[in-house]
Amino acid sequence: GAGVSQSPSNKVTEKGKDVELRCDPISGHTALYWYRQSLGQGLEFLIYFQGNSAPDKSGLPSDRFSAERTGGSVSTLTIQRTQQEDSAVYLCASSSRDRIYEQYFGPGTRLTVT
């Protein structure tokens, strides 16, 4: 079956511009996560969505970062006024309600801010 998909796979943007990253979770998965992975580093939690509950935004590094999840499926991570330190791979993961602890990751979006 289809896994988690993300788009674009690569994004190069100029400092100060806004970017939108998209995640399409596995069909039927109720939980959706966004992570950031800087070069050679582990994964940094950004935000968590579960069904219709209020998202956990505690990992967002600044108010330039926001995320939405429409209709309990597709999610968009938006970074406003991008900075060079935002350059990283942004990973999305989803999990099902009955196996909530097993996260399945998408291929990521590599963001480069010049």
Place this chain on the structure above:
Amino acid sequence: GQQLNQSPQSMFIQEGEDVSMNCTSSSIFNTWLWYKQDPGEGPVLLIALYKAGELTSNGRLTAQFGITRKDSFLNISASIPSDVGIYFCAGQRGTYKYIFGTGTRLKVLA
């Protein structure tokens, strides 16, 4: 953010050798996951562990949930070139949030 300590950070091994890596923390975890990440791709779930002392295998991979609940181990037997990649552990502590390890970079010499 907080990360788990993984060791070794990197290792070169000969094809056919067994590999061991571990993940440690000063905190107790309820669940451990092990992932493998290939270059340019997202992490792929290898093994999930839910109980202290649990030993679980997935092909040539075996992982254990430490009895103290503060560590986990991953072993790969008879390594092959496609085992190359970065292996991450992740620990979960009563919520949906995971803390990820710093990764072990494995290189297999044919």
